[in-house]
Amino acid sequence: MPVTIAGMSETVNQPGILASGRTLGVIGAGVMGTTLIKGLLDAGLVSRRQVWATAKTQSTCDAVAENLGVQTTRDYRELVATAGIILVCCKPGQIGGVSAILQESGLRPDTMLVSILAGVSTEKLESLLPGEHVWVRAIPNTPCVVREGMTAICGGRGVTAEHLAIAERIFSSVGRCSVVEEHYCNAITALSGSGPAYMYLVMEALADAGVRVGLRRDLALELVAQTMLGSARMVQDSGRHPASLRDDVTTPAGCTIGGLLMLEDGKIRSVLARAVEEATRIVAELGKAAKPAGQKQAQ
Numbered sequence: 001m002p003v004t005i006a007g008m009s010e011t012v013n014q015p016g017i018l019a020s021g022r023t024l025g026v027i028g029a030g031v032m033g034t035t036l037i038k039g040l041l042d043a044g045l046v047s048r049r050q051v052w053a054t055a056k057t058q059s060t061c062d063a064v065a066e067n068l069g070v071q072t073t074r075d076y077r078e079l080v081a082t083a084g085i086i087l088v089c090c091k092p093g094q095i096g097g098v099s100a101i102l103q104e105s106g107l108r109p110d111t112m113l114v115s116i117l118a119g120v121s122t123e124k125l126e127s128l129l130p131g132e133h134v135w136v137r138a139i140p141n142t143p144c145v146v147r148e149g150m151t152a153i154c155g156g157r158g159v160t161a162e163h164l165a166i167a168e169r170i171f172s173s174v175g176r177c178s179v180v181e182e183h184y185c186n187a188i189t190a191l192s193g194s195g196p197a198y199m200y201l202v203m204e205a206l207a208d209a210g211v212r213v214g215l216r217r218d219l220a221l222e223l224v225a226q227t228m229l230g231s232a233r234m235v236q237d238s239g240r241h242p243a244s245l246r247d248d249v250t251t252p253a254g255c256t257i258g259g260l261l262m263l264e265d266g267k268i269r270s271v272l273a274r275a276v277e278e279a280t281r282i283v284a285e286l287g288k289a290a291k292p293a294g295q296k297q298a299q
């Protein structure tokens, strides 16, 4: 049931994700950071006054403060000790500097740290920040922006079921969330993290195909985007195998089987598999490149 926090006009749903008097900090208020803040605020999991955010430039800080109504600052050292949860949403190459600031700013041992950095393992995160700090690693994707994200989460050293439950609530505010074992993370980054880019490429190609057979481009794109959305919803809602759903569309001697055979001739299955395989290999390499503060980051 929603409750009003004393002195605040907003409501926070019970049970909250923050202990009394603690804050939620977002380090790196870019696309993903601000998306998460919006999701959390709209879901009523935190109030504006419980949230602070930081970015590299003052212009980003100003824009986030104006758009989201939360406290922002480039120098967040005084806020670190107030945090119950910190979402680390900067780029992987910035984690060395960020962890150095956390270390010197009185980060409490019970503060839950959540990283969305692509390819950076909990073992790597723990090594960058001495002490018994708790890290949850998350792999979200950009459809979080429209609340249709897919996020996988896993825990590092000392993470409890309660930590994971809180992280699940955070990412469920912007889509779906699953708890996974960490050894799957590179594959997940390559599949659902990079996945929107694959889908956009397929949509672009299909829209071109529509133009080829005489449709206006705007109409072709609308047809393709809604068809992709609806097909995804059919898979989710029916729980049926995609092959079985495909059979429903494929009438004997009809046009769909002709189109499907052309896709098979073009080796669509192995091309997609090889794409995900290559992305998995690359993300593993990127993860190895994250360096502690003071060491030069590989580009």
Ligand SMILES: NC(=O)c1ccc[n+]([C@@H]2O[C@H](COP(=O)([O-])OP(=O)(O)OC[C@H]3O[C@@H](n4cnc5c(N)ncnc54)[C@H](OP(=O)(O)O)[C@@H]3O)[C@@H](O)[C@H]2O)c1
Pocket: 027, 028, 029, 030, 031, 032, 033, 054, 055, 056, 057, 058, 060, 061, 089, 090, 091, 092, 094, 097, 098, 116, 117, 118, 139, 140, 141, 142, 193
């Ligand atoms: N986008 C995706 O599809 C996706 C999916 C999964 C995971 N991720 C991960 O999400 C993270 C953020 O991605 P994004 O797309 O949101 O990037 P983004 O829009 O570029 O946001 C990064 C933010 O970090 C800020 N920043 C830079 N250096 C900083 C520092 N030293 N301390 C604090 N903040 C700093 C930047 O500030 P300024 O704005 O002032 O430069 C910017 O606001 C990345 O690690 C990425 O691997 C992204």
